[in-house]
Amino acid sequence: MSLLSISSVSKTYGRDARALIDVSLVVPAGARTAIVGPSGSGKTTLLKLIAGFERPDAGRITLEGAVLAGEGVHVPAHKRGIGIVSQDGALFPHLTVGENIGFGLPKRQDGRDRRIAALMAMVELDADMLSRRPHQLSGGQQQRVALARALALEPRLMLLDEPFSALDTGLRDTMRRTVSRILAASGTTSILVTHDQGEALSFADHVAVFREGRLVQAGSPQSLYRCPADRQTALFLGDAVLLEATVAAGQAETVLGSIPVGSTDKASTGTASTSLVMLRPEQLRIRWLGLGEADLVKGARARVLDSEFGGGLCRLTVEVGEGPARTVLDLRVSGFDVAAPGETVAIEVVGQGHVLPA
Ligand code: ADP
């Protein structure tokens, strides 16, 4: 069941800054949705429209079937029942942690202190931090307070605008997992906005990719990663190996051999057509042919042009194919057995390729 529905929403700032163009998106109840796109793609604008801080020029936004914006309606932000956590947490600096968390709760409500304590526990903050002020907390702790403050109001929907981007890398991953767990445990439907595709793919059940104000593609993290709508999305969501191919009857003929491809219109037509086939780097099994067992190893042969040691994950630049078919590929291999320039490796493809539109 959908909780939030966005239909044909557009937003232009001033005369010609088109921030969102005809965006339609459905957010399922209870799910975690990620909106991912490069800076300036309209992500924050969409959150502002949902929260009620901006008005759409066209289109309609509904929550649980009721119109929030559009059709002459504009429900004020504080009446929408939507929680927000922003990049910097935006805590009140002069209030304690407890006062920040309890800010929206009625002052003389029974059990108020117990509720604040429960929220502290929920976001995994020690009770002895209750009387601290925001500047006495780490970035990650401040974000937990911001989350607790938003959860205190039991929002119907939680919006998170790049809430981890100000944190260090290690802490960012930990916080992402913590927040994901807390939202799942409280059953809160949430939308995370991020420019980090790894964060989007690991946080969400449902991902929407934005580019230049438009929704490019939406779906499960797995389907987007494996079957991106176009080349740009493929490269935005991760490293990709792109191969020119002749595609017919579910098979792509490439410089790495014949690769099965998923059923797209193109792949299933009888007539062969030239296309671009995408593989993710982890679909390539790369083996070094240095031990005299070369005849036994399956896969296309590639000459190593360059290798760069990088610890657990190393880069290998290889060329495969001859003459006009010669293709240079950038690959990733484990640091355990990196081949040197001039050596030969075998490349075997695992799983299906994905045909990209020309
Ligand atoms: P994102 O969050 O993906 O980085 P934004 O929604 O903040 O993108 O911005 C989308 C576009 O709208 C950008 O080109 C930005 O410059 C423009 N924009 C955002 N806010 C305003 C504003 N208040 N006035 C004018 N232009 C704006």
Ligand code: MG
């Ligand atoms: Mg933004």
